[in-house]
Amino acid sequence: DTGVSQDPRHKITKRGQNVTFRCDPISEHNRLYWYRQTLGQGPEFLTYFQNEAQLEKSRLLSDRFSAERPKGSFSTLEIQRTEQGDSAMYLCASSLGTAYNEQFFGPGTRLTVL
Amino acid sequence: AQSVTQPDIHITVSEGASLELRCNYSYGATPYLFWYVQSPGQGLQLLLKYFSGDTLVQGIKGFEAEFKRSQSSFNLRKPSVHWSDAAEYFCAVGARGGADGLTFGKGTHLIIQP
Numbered sequence: 001d002t003g004v005s006q007d008p009r010h011k012i013t014k015r016g017q018n019v020t021f022r023c024d025p026i027s028e029h030n031r032l033y034w035y036r037q038t039l040g041q042g043p044e045f046l047t048y049f050q051n052e053a054q055l056e057k058s059r060l061l062s063d064r065f066s067a068e069r070p071k072g073s074f075s076t077l078e079i080q081r082t083e084q085g086d087s088a089m090y091l092c093a094s095s096l097g098t099a100y101n102e103q104f105f106g107p108g109t110r111l112t113v114l
Numbered sequence: 115a116q117s118v119t120q121p122d123i124h125i126t127v128s129e130g131a132s133l134e135l136r137c138n139y140s141y142g143a144t145p146y147l148f149w150y151v152q153s154p155g156q157g158l159q160l161l162l163k164y165f166s167g168d169t170l171v172q173g174i175k176g177f178e179a180e181f182k183r184s185q186s187s188f189n190l191r192k193p194s195v196h197w198s199d200a201a202e203y204f205c206a207v208g209a210r211g212g213a214d215g216l217t218f219g220k221g222t223h224l225i226i227q228p
Binding site: 004033035040041042043044045046047048056058091093100102103104105106107108 | 118146148150155156157158159160163165204206208214215216217218219220221
């Protein structure tokens with residue numbers, strides 16, 4: 001399968017715990033994006049990497065959130081001290097480094113914070 | 115700041131009937147425009163995109179969309195819907211240069227009546 005993959009697909013955690021999600025982009029794509037989608041809403045942009053450099057962060061990305069893409073391939077998104085408001089679908093997308101910004105999305109990780 | 119409005123939260127269409135989903139955008143220049151579809155448990159799948167040139171673009175699954183600069187619209191159409199088209203549809207706008215995340219509308223939930 002050459003699409004974007006995400007792991008895990010579902011995560012249930014207790015409030016205050018830390019969680020980490022992984023995204024593997026399409027292999028030749030050098031741009032990687034994270035989005036958050038809550039029920040009844042469209043995806044909201046969180047952050048974006050060009051290779052290993054994190055170039056943009058949304059104001060939605062609080063200090064409890066951190067993302068890395070250490071070797072310019074896979075990426076991780078960590079949420080520290082989770083809150084119930086963090087419950088959402090976390091989507092990863094990747095794209096080629098062209099001006100067209102056509103993004104391909106993974107299946108998402110659904111986070112439930114109890 | 116760019117924004118996308120999808121004025122219809124839900125639309126119900128009979129199988130075999132035609133479909134039009136509305137999308138209006140706000141952007142300071144000519145944007146890149148996208149329509150994505152999301153089925154339950156599935157990731158976002160790109161239906162079609164507009165970058166430049168012909169304002170009527172064809173996509174997968176028999177969908178098309180028309181870019182109207184004067185109306186800041188990018189409406190999605192299909193001449194005859196199938197029960198399998200029932201899903202959530204998202205319109206999105208992206209900045210030229212590809213250096214930003216996409217801005218999505220809140221989505222339109224399409225229901226197909228037999």
